[in-house]
Amino acid sequence: MSKDIPQVLKGFRDYLPQEAAARKKIISKISEVFERFGFAPLDTPALESFDLMKGSFGEEEKLIYKFDDLGGRKVALRYDLTVPLARVAAQYPNLPKPFKRYQIANVWRAENPQKGRFREFMQADADIIGIDSIIADAEVVAAIASALKSLEIGDVVVKFNNRKIIDEVLKEKKFADKDVVNFLRLIDKFDKIGEKKVSELLKEQGFDFKLAEYSDEMRKKGKKFISEFETYLGSFGISNFEFDPFLARGLDYYTGTIFEFVLKSKPEFGSIAGGGRYDNLIGKISGKDMPAVGGSIGLDRLLAALIEANLVSPQTAAEVIIFNLDEKLTADYLNIATNLRNAGIDTEFYYESAKLDKQFKYAEARNMQVAVIFGAEEAKKRKVNLKNLQAKEQVTVDMDDLITQVKSMLW
């Protein structure tokens, strides 16, 4: 047959077992930390009305996956997890406030695929809605910092700033609204292209505002906020933080504190998490104002970092395999498998009585730990051979001691 082999769509990717298992572990650790901070899980659909998303993503709106459904509704795949949360806040006004939720789920963006950037990727968001408090801002940062710490990816630094202070500083300069947007876009490039280049660009575009002067005024006007925010971060046990007057963040909807996390050892990797306060978004969507703050971890970027650092375990299957030496013993093999599984041990059975060599290769390819070797001779004596596949050592034990012995070899 000359059929084309079907492929995953361009810009999308599969997570084969090794990476899927690593991602699963990340999800589970982040969930655990978010719950420790009192965030409760929330799940919303992948599809939302396109109207809901209109106007929240600026120029990026064109990257939304949208289409007409069978009923003629304009629907879209969610572009982030914040707009659906705003919809939830509007639709269920009786949710007790403050409402602290986390959601770990895929979002879809029709970006030009580049190295490491995909059209489907997973975000882990934690948000607090219904309260305007700098403590809530600090707690979101602390929750994300703790989640990142639990992943053992090395030290992270959180850079923070405040849109209100930027506004105050620029207001004194009497910038027009569109100049504010332009100015923010330029200073936000500071980390990527450096001070010199940003200064040149500012000059080119006619901004009469030196970076050093801007930075000084930000620190002066921000003094109270910076000191208070740093105190709270300290109380939450966070020590790696840094006020960054050049941090601006892309999204339109931020209104106060903003923050971004970078890896200390790899700042060039860019932001691995970020967020901020967005007190107007829910009101814009629902007609009823509601303060909110939240942050998001880019889970797939993190996974890429973990894989690069060789922190992903190679084991992709069960810990124990039962070799098939004699098809007449199938019922025994399945009994042994069932007993091991009931004892909480991940166990596989090799279905066919293939050559032992082939069965060993199967087990090695999957990095299994222990092989159970049981033939007619052993059956007669109620004995069983256990081979440690890593240390290449074999022992023979009574069938009754099987589980104890396997456990001692695994743990």
Added chain:
Amino acid sequence: MSKDIPQVLKGFRDYLPQEAAARKKIISKISEVFERFGFAPLDTPALESFDLMKGSFGEEEKLIYKFDDLGGRKVALRYDLTVPLARVAAQYPNLPKPFKRYQIANVWRAENPQKGRFREFMQADADIIGIDSIIADAEVVAAIASALKSLEIGDVVVKFNNRKIIDEVLKEKKFADKDVVNFLRLIDKFDKIGEKKVSELLKEQGFDFKLAEYSDEMRKKGKKFISEFETYLGSFGISNFEFDPFLARGLDYYTGTIFEFVLKSKPEFGSIAGGGRYDNLIGKISGKDMPAVGGSIGLDRLLAALIEANLVSPQTAAEVIIFNLDEKLTADYLNIATNLRNAGIDTEFYYESAKLDKQFKYAEARNMQVAVIFGAEEAKKRKVNLKNLQAKEQVTVDMDDLITQVKSMLW
């Protein structure tokens, strides 16, 4: 403002914290059991090429969510998890076989929304590809039975049949292909509409084949298969099974063993899981034949059953809340929260020094367990009050004993 409140799309639903938490627990238990049986996780994208899905779902194909993406490709939201697995098998021919994978993920179907039927729902699938073995068939059934058992939803029964035996029996009757399809569709209604009604319908449509006669022939021709399959199920520790000659299953692609699980106490609830052998699907998609067997748990139906049976925990937030009695003590409160969290205890802090009454209500609405009550008096003495919110009892302890005491109140 007179803006319309935005709503979740028709046929879709949100999982608010209580149900999201319950669903999370189900996912985690099922994953654990599937891994114990040696299945490894796999994640595939929500979107696939529409071409991939064409021709696998019969009449249901019209329910696929499909659209043109920005690059003009015909894409579709996945309709099940089996076709994406077949694509993975074709795209990565070097995956070591047998390949045992599980995937727990949403699928999308543009069904007419009815009570309990949604357009986005979650499936938990376990499949074994690359081997044609009745032991693999039995192991998939055993894995699903064990997963269902771990959810403590009460006893389940698995009904099984075999498409090959149906084919043999109908071949002797010299049924035309379209009559086979019609006959299967009719007998599959046996559980829903009963023997009498099915008999009438068969007569109406001109089938000269009595149900009792069909059933006898199935048991006769199926004798070897039934006995072997039941032996293996027994070896896997499964006891509630039943050969059902009237089970046919809707999907076109099954070729051998088929099975369905029902709740023993609620057969009227219908199938909560099902699956079978599909040896032609991967070949049809990739041009290279590959045997396969798998099953799927309808996770959202199960969740509905758990909710109906009141098996969903009402707790939706942290176990411990730190009340805010005095804003001057904020740093202390955050320290206490951080210490409790570091000890693994889910903890919230009430952001504002509101009336205590209001703070108690907040904690009660979320079914929290313990309130930490700490004011200026306590701060002086390094004491802290702990209130058991369920038993309504309060104790005063030294600050140094806080964690030990809270733990003893929680566990």
